[in-house]
Amino acid sequence: MRLAFSTLGLPALPIDQVVRLAAENGYHGVELRASDEEPVHPGLDADERARVVEQFASAGITILTVAAYARVAARGEDGPVLAEVEAAVDLAADLGASYVRVFPGGGDLPVAEADALAERRLAAVAPHATDRGVRVLLETHDSHRSGADVARVLGAVGHHAVGAIWDVMHTWLAGEQPSSTYPALAPYLGYVQVKDIASAEERTPLALGKGALPLAETIEVLSRAEWDGWLCWEYEKRWNPQAEEFPGLLEAGREHLARLLSESA
Template sequence: MKLAFSTLGVPALPIDQVVRLATDHGFHGVELRASDEEPVHPGLSAAERADVAERFGKAGVEILTVAAYAKVAAPGDDQPVLDEIGAAMTLAADLGASYVRVFPGGGELPTPEADVIAARRLAAVAPVAADLGVRVLLETHDSHRGGADVARVLGLVGHVGVGTIWDLMHTWLAGEQPSTTYPALAPYLGYVQVKDIASAADTTPLPLGSGVLPLAETVEVLSREDWDGWLCWEYEKRWYPQAAELPGLLGPGREHLSRLLADSA
């Protein structure tokens, strides 16, 4: 398995510093948060996009994902959501990224209605994503935090242009164990987001291995099933100012994941 980290843990760092953090600490890729306050966002010009892709490419670091914030199950008109996803897909294609992250965002809608809305929008973007050479991934999150919830939506879509990100924290909070989540998501799985927290009541990010999330069990399940994708460390420093800074944790975090992979081999 290959290892990546998310720029959520290093808010608004210049691209060169993000690249350096990846290379210095042995990460193969980076999940880029794509919002207006970040160095990478859909408003970049063609020349700026080419420059970003070149910097990562020269360093041998893969841009794994453009992490967008479109909510595919949210109430309202489809077009603004489709436009937001479309802009993120084009950015991902220009950067050479494999994936675009989206959220469910169904809120208080009845589950069947939220499922239908999400499936309709994902079905609309799926062929475009495939043509661009990217894949739109619905993260296990908020209204659809369980693997079974996301699998239900993706089963309605049935197109290779869409898939899922397995966010370990959210499936655990939904009451699923890795041995249950993996079979549900396996047909659609793009990659796995790992993290650690103190408890269900305190989701402040912790160094990998120092919290309660079933990291070892997850890696064991993936290894047993011969899954050979990406593990991406999402350390949500941006929303937890009291959390330790990520750069100092990257080396030990990579070492912890490497040990888990070696133990499960």
């Protein structure tokens, strides 16, 4: 398995510093948070996109994902949601990224209604994603927290260009064990987001291995299934200012994941 980290845990650093952090700490790839305050976002022109590609390529670091914030199960008209996802797909394609991350965002909608919105919108963007060589991945999150929730939507969509991100915190909060999540998501799985927290009530991000999340069990399940994808560390410092600074944790986090991978081999 290959290791990446998300820029969610970092301040809006220039791209050269992000690349340097990845290279110096032994990561193979980066998930780029794409929003207007970040150095990478859908408003970049062609020259700016090319410069980002060159900076990552020169260090041999993969741009894994454009982490967008579209909510495909949210109330409202389809048009703005589809436009947001398609813009992220175009950005990902231009950067050479394999994936675009989207959220469910169904809120308090009835399950069937939220599912129907997500299914319709994901099916609508699938042809464009296929044309651009990108997969749109629905993250286990908020209204669709478990692997079973996301698999229910993706099974109805039935298109290879639409898949899943397994966020281990949210499936754990849903009461789902890794041994149940993986079979549910396996047909759709793009990659796995790892993180750690103290408890369901205390979700300030911690260094990997310092909290309660079932990271060892997750990696064991993946290894037993001979899954050979990406593990991406998402550290939600941005919304938890009291958390430790992420750059200082990167090396130890990579070593922890490498140890778990070795023990599960």
